[in-house]
Amino acid sequence: MIKLFNLYKGTLIYWSQTLGDHPKKIKFLLTKIVDLSIYLIYSKVQPWREGIKEIKFDYKTVPRPTLPEEPLVGIIVPVFVQKKDIYTLSNLFKSIEQQTFRNFKVFIVDDCSPVNYEVPNYAEKIKTQKNGGPSVARNVGIRKAQETGVDIIAFTDNDCILWDCWLENIVRKFKNDLYTDAISGRTISYGKKWFATYHNMNGTLNGRPLNNGRGLMYGATCNLALRSYVTDKLSFDEEIRNHEDVFFCYNMLNSGFKIEFVDEMRISHDFGYKNLFLMNLIKYIKHTKSYAETMWVMDSRVPVLYDLIYQSSGIFNIDYNHHIGKTNAMQTI
Numbered sequence: 001m002i003k004l005f006n007l008y009k010g011t012l013i014y015w016s017q018t019l020g021d022h023p024k025k026i027k028f029l030l031t032k033i034v035d036l037s038i039y040l041i042y043s044k045v046q047p048w049r050e051g052i053k054e055i056k057f058d059y060k061t062v063p064r065p066t067l068p069e070e071p072l073v074g075i076i077v078p079v080f081v082q083k084k085d086i087y088t089l090s091n092l093f094k095s096i097e098q099q100t101f102r103n104f105k106v107f108i109v110d111d112c113s114p115v116n117y118e119v120p121n122y123a124e125k126i127k128t129q130k131n132g133g134p135s136v137a138r139n140v141g142i143r144k145a146q147e148t149g150v151d152i153i154a155f156t157d158n159d160c161i162l163w164d165c166w167l168e169n170i171v172r173k174f175k176n177d178l179y180t181d182a183i184s185g186r187t188i189s190y191g192k193k194w195f196a197t198y199h200n201m202n203g204t205l206n207g208r209p210l211n212n213g214r215g216l217m218y219g220a221t222c223n224l225a226l227r228s229y230v231t232d233k234l235s236f237d238e239e240i241r242n243h244e245d246v247f248f249c250y251n252m253l254n255s256g257f258k259i260e261f262v263d264e265m266r267i268s269h270d271f272g273y274k275n276l277f278l279m280n281l282i283k284y285i286k287h288t289k290s291y292a293e294t295m296w297v298m299d300s301r302v303p304v305l306y307d308l309i310y311q312s313s314g315i316f317n318i319d320y321n322h323h324i325g326k327t328n329a330m331q332t333i
Contacts, residue, residue, distance in 0.1 A: 011036055022318065024197065031198045038288045043295035045306075052310050059214070060256040063178040064227060071174070073104040073152045073167055074145035074228075078137030081113040081158065088270050089158045093120050101167035107144050109137040135236035135244045138221065142231045154225040161190065161268040169264045170225045181257035182226035182249070184219020185265025188317055193273035195284045205269060206315035209261055210308070216259040217312040218249035223267050230257055237301070242294040250302050261315060 015032055019025040075096065081089060096106060097120070106123035112131040119125045128140055138155065145153050154170055156162060166185075173183055184207045189200035199205070207219040224245065234251050236244050249259055273280040299305055 007040075008033065008036065018316070019201075019318065022201075024201070027194065028198060028201055031195070032202075034285070035288060038285065039292045039295065042289050042292035044293075045295045045299045052307050053304070055304050055307050055311060056212070057214070057253040058256055059179075059258045060181075061179075064181065065229075066178070067151050067171075067175050070103045071151035071171060072149065073101070073154055073171065073225075074141075074148060074150035075104055075106045075154050075156065075167075076109065076138060076141030076145060077106065077156055077158055078109045078111060078134045078141065079113060079158045080111045080131070081115055081117055083115050085158055086115070086117055089117065091161050091270075092156070092158055093123070095160075095162040095164075095166075096120075096122075098164050099162065099167045100165050101171055104167060105145070105148055105150065107141045109141040109144075111137045132238060133241040133244075134221070135238045135240055138244075139235050139238065142235065146228065146231065150228050152225055153228050153231060155221045155223075156267060157222040157269075159270040159272065160187075160222050161270075163266040163268070166265060166267060169262060173260070173262050173265070174225075174227060177260070179258060180215075180260045181230055182219065182224065182252060182259040183262045183265060184216060184225075184259065185223045185262050185267065186315070186317070187220060187223045187267055187269050189271055190268040191271050191273050193275075193280050194277065195273045195280050196271045199271050200317045203314045203316040206317070207259075207261060208309070208312035208314060210312050212311070214258075216249070216261050217253075217308050218246045219259055219261070221245040221248075222269060223265065225265070226252075226257075240294070240297060240301075242291050243298045246298060246305075247301055250305075250308075 011032060012029055015029055016025070019028060022028070077092070079089065108119050108123050108125045110125060110127045111133065112128060124144070126140060126144060128137060142153065152170065152174060154167070170183065173180065187205035189196040205220040205222055208217040209215070210217050221244070230252060233255055234248065236248050240247060252259060273283065
């Protein structure tokens with residue numbers, strides 16, 4: 001009971017200090033209590049450990065192969081499209097068309113969607129044989145991208161809008177930094193309902209930097225890019241439907257691959273909260289519960305998961321409000 005009390009106390013003190021005099025501070029703290037409570041009830045994993053041990057990864061110290069002057073980027077989008085998703089998917093396509101970097105191929109991996117939809121001429125639609133989840137779909141996309149001979153693989157989702165320099169900033173980072181194998185960027189909510197704002201302030205999809213300054217613990221697959229040779233060694237665990245990006249990134253780190261955060265690599269994400277508060281609350285609880293219930297899977301696959309969580313920190317969007325925008329290409333990295 002004392003550990004439980006200290007967990008709530010420590011969490012609220014941390015966020016209270018982080019938010020300062022933010023006008024939505026109280027509402028955020030109340031939601032954070034709900035968030036934490038759902039995980040404690042449904043995760044089957046104790047979020048505290050006796051004797052946290054320091055985790056270090058041995059990154060490769062040799063320069064990575066240089067990229068061509070204009071590398072080919074493969075954009076992989078796993079989809080399970082329902083009628084309500086067609087509008088967000090069309091927004092994604094529009095944002096791809098507006099990219100300033102033009103040497104790319106798009107692979108839409110359809111995981112047995114119940115509705116039909118069209119894809120632009122520049123995109124290739126690939127259907128899985130049966131519904132297997134996002135990990136299966138991403139692996140199908142990876143194999144297709146490898147066959148095409150791409151230099152960089154970039155992942156996003158059908159409920160995202162890519163900022164116009166997204167690809168340009170991905171390519172620039174990999175060309176200028178020969179010691180990084182994967183990158184993840186800033187993901188900003190464009191919904192205006194409270195729970196979208198909460199995720200936005202929380203930086204839910206921004207990944208977690210390791211406190212020792214040696215890159216990211218993980219990056220979310222809605223906004224993740226990697227040098228294609230990474231997938232010669234690694235693939236997504238097809239038994240996992242939630243947290244698969246965390247496990248994939250953990251395997252990258254264990255293999256000596258380094259992941260970095262690139263702020264200018266930005267997308268906007270639709271968390272799907274469009275109804276009245278009560279309906280959105282129910283949706284939020286169901287969504288959080290589904291992730292909490294699979295935490296034991298991650299805990300079994302990544303035995304140092306909570307050691308890493310305690311040795312990393314969040315990247316928050318406290319100063320970004322429901323933004324869809326353009327960002328200039330990075331001048332320096």
